[in-house]
Amino acid sequence: MTNRERALNILHFKPVDRLPAVHFGYWPELLKEWAEQGKIPAELAEGNYDGSEKDRELERLIGWDFNWQNMAGPANHLMPPFECKVVETLPDGTVRVQNGDGNIERVKPGITSIPSEDDYLLKDRETFETQYRHRMEFKPERVNLDWFRKLNDERPYDRPLGLHLGSVMGNIRNICTVVGMSYLMYDEDEDLFADIVDTYAEMQYQCAKAILETGAKFDFAHYWEDICFKNGPLIAPELFDELCAKHYKKRNDLCHQYGIDIISLDCDGVVGKLLPTWVGNGVNTMFPIEVGVWGDQFEPARKQFGNEVLGVGGMDKTALRRDKAAVDAEIERMKRLTALGGFIPCPDHRLMPGTKFELVQYYAEEIKKIRI
Secondary structure (H helix, E strand, O other), X not given: OOHHHHHHHHHOOOOOOOOOOEEOOEOHHHXXXXXXXXXXXXXXXXXXXXXXXXXXXXXXXXXOOEEOOOEEOOOOOOOOOOOOEEEXXXXXXXXXXXXXXXXXXXXXXXXXXXXXXXXXXXOOHHHHHHHHHXXXXXXXXXXXHHHHHOHHHHOOOOOOOEEEOOOOOHHHHHHHXXXXXXXXXXXXXXXXXXXXXXXXXXXHHHHHHHHHOOOOOOOEEEEXXXXXXXXXXXXXXXXXXXXHHHHHHHHHHHHHHOOOOOEEEEOOOOOHXXXXXXXXXXXXXXXXXXXXXXXXXXXXHHHHHHHHOEEEEEEOHHHHHOOHHHHHHHHHHHHHHHOXXXXXXXXXXXXXXXXXXXXXXXXXXXXXXXXX
């Protein structure tokens, strides 16, 4: 069987010869570590991105079968983006930078992390109408139609290919910032916030429609959201459902019309309270199912929703920083989850600095030995 066949069979509760060894990429700093340690060629640490030839070469070196982040999609960000520029340099070398969303971030020298946000631009209706609406609307140049028309002939068929649907709330959280989003939807202008969500969602729907109308074929569709943290959602579940449910349904109904029945969604943090909105409106695959400090999220979801919920992920990646015993314990846990059906083990996010190369090789080898 090909790895594409294995993945699709598992997610349709059909038999397979073995599990595929699936991953979700790496922090760039980890690849540099491995290169410095002599584990991988230095050239594989530079310009290595999901689905690239370097990503595939590294897969062969480690023993992975494929990266779930093998996807194609439109330009569904702000278009044009705001100018990225330094607005201030502080005495300790920290720079305040305007990013492509128009927000001001603090970037500290030598620190690898998500930059902290100092300020945000989208605070009122006037700013939305003059600075943002036109950047959120659909334009034909968002979709390279010629490229998608050729996709069926040029894509690899040894692994599943996904259509990236963008997000409904995750991109809005980036654009407004968590603080700005919170003020808009609760204290300042609820109608404006709903308009922002609707405008951005309609653009992404039109992008997906244009791509699917080219005849390009996909094995699954995928959202990126990141709208939760370690204690739950960043937005009240009731408000999330009110604002977002209709957009998931509209986009997912479109996918169903084109034969796409596996729809995955990437949201970090504790996601349980948002699952009813996602599952109730066509999202059926959890990914990457972060374990964090809270533990397994897939088995509770399966108990709640039955076989409506599929999974890709759920393996505590921190075990790959520790020792073989920790990895073995995770493999045993993956065997138990895999036995539920409709579940493909995968590290629960990108592998971070400190991950041990030999343990990753060992994990990939052992996962492929599992029979279901």
